[in-house]
Amino acid sequence: KQEVTQIPAALSVPEGENLVLNCSFTDSAIYNLQWFRQDPGKGLTSLLLIQSSQREQTSGRLNASLDKSSGRSTLYIAASQPGDSATYLCAGNTDKLIFGTGTRLQVFP
């Protein structure tokens, strides 16, 4: 059974810092891993999808990596901004998407 863990559960940083969010999964037989963002009271917005054959995926200030052998993925956010404040969720895909509990990020001015 796939289990997904995210560390840290919460993070508060000043604007401009580079930061790393971590995601661990137990079943390495994933097809891909997807990162989402969720603002309070809103739905989930897809940020990045990394296929199992890829090691990295970039979109703007976001960079996600995937290491299937170790069961880990990281989301790197460069030059954080207050608008990045949200909950970030990762989901491992083994036919079905299983989510971690998320990292709640606050970026203060």
Next chain:
Amino acid sequence: DAGVIQSPRHEVTEMGQEVTLRCKPISGHNSLFWYRQTMMRGLELLIYFNNNVPIDDSGMPEDRFSAKMPNASFSTLKIQPSEPRDSAVYFCASRMTNTEAFFGQGTRLTVV
């Protein structure tokens, strides 16, 4: 495409009543997922469909919950009878097999 569309956005009902949540997936997507989100348990997968066929309903909490997908453009999640502990945000998501998944805005259900 308008994305995944869920209705209603908010639902308040009395305990014991039947509740039906609706979802229209993105056109062309062949997989559809129903999730429930609460503060205590996070995002839980309830059931998912491939090509309109239920594949895994092991996350459905009780027999009070049922889901259908009569065609590729519509799915329902029904709770009968509803209970206060069913209060949560219910999300629907769709995708093509093993590609990027997209979520609807969710239905906030309150059972009083």
